[in-house]
Each structure stands twice: as C-alpha cells, then as structure tokens.
Amino acid sequence: MEQNRQSTVIITGASSGVGLHAAKALAKRGWNVVMACRDLQKAKKAAESVEMPEDSYTIMHIDLGSLNSVREFVNNFRASGKSLDALVCNAAIYMPLLKQPLRSPEGYELTVATNHLGHFLLCNLMLEDLKKSNASDRRLVILGTVTHNPDELGGKIPPRPDLGNLDGFAAGFKEPIAMIDGKKFEPVKAYKDSKVCNVLTMRELHRRYHESTGIVFSCLYPGCVADTPLFRHHYPLFQKLFPLFQKYITGGYVSQELAGERVAAVVADPEYRQSGVYWSWGNRQKKNGKPYVQQVSPQARDDEKAKRMWELSEKLVGLA
Numbered sequence: 203m204e205q206n207r208q209s210t211v212i213i214t215g216a217s218s219g220v221g222l223h224a225a226k227a228l229a230k231r232g233w234n235v236v237m238a239c240r241d242l243q244k245a246k247k248a249a250e251s252v253e254m255p256e257d258s259y260t261i262m263h264i265d266l267g268s269l270n271s272v273r274e275f276v277n278n279f280r281a282s283g284k285s286l287d288a289l290v291c292n293a294a295i296y297m298p299l300l301k302q303p304l305r306s307p308e309g310y311e312l313t314v315a316t317n318h319l320g321h322f323l324l325c326n327l328m329l330e331d332l333k334k335s336n337a338s339d340r341r342l343v344i345l346g347t348v349t350h351n352p353d354e355l356g357g358k359i360p361p362r363p364d365l366g367n368l369d370g371f372a373a374g375f376k377e378p379i380a381m382i383d384g385k386k387f388e389p390v391k392a393y394k395d396s397k398v399c400n401v402l403t404m405r406e407l408h409r410r411y412h413e414s415t416g417i418v419f420s421c422l423y424p425g426c427v428a429d430t431p432l433f434r435h436h437y438p439l440f441q442k443l444f445p446l447f448q449k450y451i452t453g454g455y456v457s458q459e460l461a462g463e464r465v466a467a468v469v470a471d472p473e474y475r476q477s478g479v480y481w482s483w484g485n486r487q488k489k490n491g492k493p494y495v496q497q498v499s500p501q502a503r504d505d506e507k508a509k510r511m512w513e514l515s516e517k518l519v520g521l522a
C-alpha cells in the first residue's frame with residue numbers, strides 16, 4: 203500500500219503459527235502490527251522468538267471466545283489512537299477429540315464461538331475503524347481452509363461441514379444445542395462449520411460494504427501448514443504423521459514462514475486488491491507457486507445461507 207504514514211494491521215491469534223509469521227512478515231514490510239492475543243506473555247515471547255523488532259508491534263488482549271472481551275479489545279484499540287488499515291482474522295481452535303462441547307462465557311459452543319462469532323463481532327465493530335482510515339487501500343482478510351470445501355480432496359474426508367438450515371443458531375445456540383445445524387455434537391465438524399461461516403462472513407461483508415466503502419474483503423487458504431500448534435489437541439501420532447503425509451504424499455505442505463508471507467501478501471500487495479474472493483495456494487492446483495481465485499464450496503457460495511447466517515449471528519453476538 204502506498205501511504206506516507208505507517209500502516210497498521212491487527213492480526214488475531216498472532217502468538218503462534220500462521221498468525222505469528224504473518225505478523226513477522228508484515229513487520230518486515232514496515233507495518234505496525236497489533237498482535238491481538240489471549241495470552242500476552244506467550245505473544246511477547248513468540249514475537250521475540252521470531253526476532254520482530256520491538257518497535258514494530260504492540261500486543262493487545264483479546265479472547266475471541268468471549269464477546270465481552272472482543273468489545274473490550276475494540277475499546278482499547280480505539281483508545282490507543284491508532285488508525286486501522288487492515289484486519290486479519292486468523293485465530294482459531296481445533297479440538298477434534300472432545301466428547302462434550304466446551305462453552306463460551308455466553309454459553310455458546312466454543313469452537314464456533316471462537317472461530318466464527320468472535321470474529322463476526324470483531325469484523326462488524328472494526329468496519330467503522332477501517333472506514334475512518336484515510337488510507338486508499340484497506341483490507342479485511344479471513345483465513346480459510348480447504349476442509350471447508352467438499353469439492354476439494356482435503357474437504358472430502360468426513361465429517362463434512364453442513365450448516366443445514368442453521369436451526370441450532372436459530373434456537374439460540376446454547377445448551378443443549380452444540381452445532382449450527384442443531385444436530386449431535388461433532389468437534390471436527392464444528393471446526394469445519396466455523397470455517398464455512400468465515401467464508402460466508404467474508405462474502406456477505408463484500409456484498410454489503412465493498413461498493414460503499416471501498417474496503418477489500420477476502421479469504422485465503424495458504425496451503426496445509428501441517429506443523430502448527432493448531433493440531434496440538436490431536437493424537438500425538440497424528441501430529442507426527444500429518445506433516446509427513448502432507449509433505450511427501452499430497453505435496454500440500456507449506457512452512458509456517460511461507461504461510462505467513464502469503465497472508466502478508468494478501469494484506470499488502472497490489473495484486474490481491476480484489477474483493478469478495480478466496481485466494482488459494484491449494485496443492486493440487488498450484489500454478490508455479492502462484493495462488494488463484496478459487497470457487498468456494500456450494501454452501502459457502504449460497505447467498506441465501508450467507509444472509510441467514512449473518513442475521514442469526516447478529517442476534518447471537520448482540521448486534522441485531
């Protein structure tokens with residue numbers, strides 16, 4: 203982005219993995235990075251571990267699983283007097299071995315609360331900050347994943363994501379309801395459902411606000427970053443074999459450093475100034491290492507579902 207003042211980006215979940223390396227990559231490009239993290243000490247250590255210059259970042263507290271915490275974060279950010287040029291919704295949890303759902307302080311199932319509802323509220327509130335920025339180029343980027351898409355090889359492994367008619371959201375999404383479709387709790391599906399919501403959120407943000415604000419909304423799939431702590435709640439054997447499988451069998455593996463660079467490119471480079479799209483570095487379609495605009499899954503491109511998801515999410519986060 204060509205601007206005189208230093209650009210500011212907020213990255214959620216910048217204390218490890220893709221978010222940390224995106225923070226490093228953007229700091230290297232001269233951006234002021236706000237690392238929005240739930241564990242401040244861990245974030246500080248993480249920034250030091252990748253040798254981010256001290257004056258290139260600030261760390262601010264956010265727990266995306268708590269709507270109050272998201273609101274507090276927004277207030278604190280505004281109180282800092284910074285203007286906002288880009289927001290990266292990156293934080294996520296994946297807890298495949300859970301037998302029973304965990305709950306957010308509001309009583310919502312925690313995976314969807316963290317990955318989708320917290321970010322949904324954050325995006326809606328921070329739109330105002332992005333609008334106020336005097337930068338000509340402002341972007342809101344959400345991390346996607348191949349597992350949201352059953353049209354893809356990586357998305358064919360069951361359980362498949364399915365929001366159904368969002369009956370679980372419509373019924374309030376609290377005990378005993380644990381899934382967006384209102385059906386039985388399945389932790390892996392909860393993660394995939396939340397990532398479908400991430401894509402629907404991006405598309406609906408684009409539909410509602412791109413033309414009137416000029417803000418660029420996009421998602422990206424940086425490749426399979428198979429050795430991040432995202433998989434820390436999986437079986438140890440899975441954690442050992444998954445990176446090898448992705449490196450040597452599917453070829454989908456990407457390092458955390460390269461994934462971070464890819465996020466930084468989508469945030470900052472002129473060639474990614476397209477709104478409403480999903481950039482993919484998917485392994486099978488890789489064209490000389492270049493990403494392409496990929497069609498999202500049938501559910502994620504369903505406009506009626508996007509509207510229903512938006513309206514129900516607004517109610518759940520207290521915006522309606």
Ligand SMILES: NC(=O)c1ccc[n+]([C@@H]2O[C@H](COP(=O)([O-])OP(=O)(O)OC[C@H]3O[C@@H](n4cnc5c(N)ncnc54)[C@H](OP(=O)(O)O)[C@@H]3O)[C@@H](O)[C@H]2O)c1
Binds near residue numbers: 294427428430
């Ligand atoms: N790994 C992959 O293969 C892959 C592929 C495609 C897309 N993605 C996407 O990339 C993103 C980052 O994943 P990753 O692989 O880098 O995982 P990761 O290393 O586990 O990073 C997740 C980040 O989210 C933070 N986080 C979790 N819950 C939070 C909460 N309640 N409030 C605030 N922050 C929270 C974590 O904080 P703590 O450090 O405190 O736990 C951590 O900083 C996710 O959106 C994921 O869906 C990953």
